Amino acid sequence: ETGVTQTPRHLVMGMTNKKSLKCEQHLGHNAMYWYKQSAKKPLELMFVYNFKEQTENNSVPSRFSPECPNSSHLFLHLHTLQPEDSALYLCASSLGPSAHNQDTQYFGPGTRLTVL
């Protein structure tokens, strides 16, 4: 596998379910990101991790819980979501702060989440 991979690609869950999204990067990067893309809206940054430490939480509700066990893996744990949380969830990775302000993010294919 190369680049940034995400599983599952599609997920349907009820409001009382608990599920997790997984992201893995094979680029040797130090930063990982979660984004949300809802219909007809710009990409919204959710979380940023640099060297496994969370450096940004963009006012995301606590029903979304990220986990970054190492620089190559990122999870998004989902719990008691709402139908309006249905969206495409994208993971990205980049070199991070060591890129000296020319940091390019590379995206995974996304997980299409539907909350019933």
Added chain:
Amino acid sequence: DQQVKQNSPSLSVQEGRISILNCDYTNSMFDYFLWYKKYPAEGPTFLISISSIKDKNEDGRFTVFLNKSAKHLSLHIVPSQPGDSAVYFCAASGAAGNKLTFGGGTRVLVKP
């Protein structure tokens, strides 16, 4: 307040002609700009970037121009091909670490 704006939601162009996509930003702290291409149900794919110390960067059919005084950048695709039909996002960073701020996207349709 949207700091990065793409004012044209869509663009239609004939195959072989030039596609010009525009992007405006408001934050003068941005110093690195990127363009991404996105097909439906896929993640954005990085296309080309430009640092604020340059005013032009070229990569094959893709050229990005930066006008810092106008806080404006553009992406030129020439010649346009049917496979270029996608949504294009501009993004900017530099105002806050390695965060990217995205525009709303421009849908490009290249007609054969």
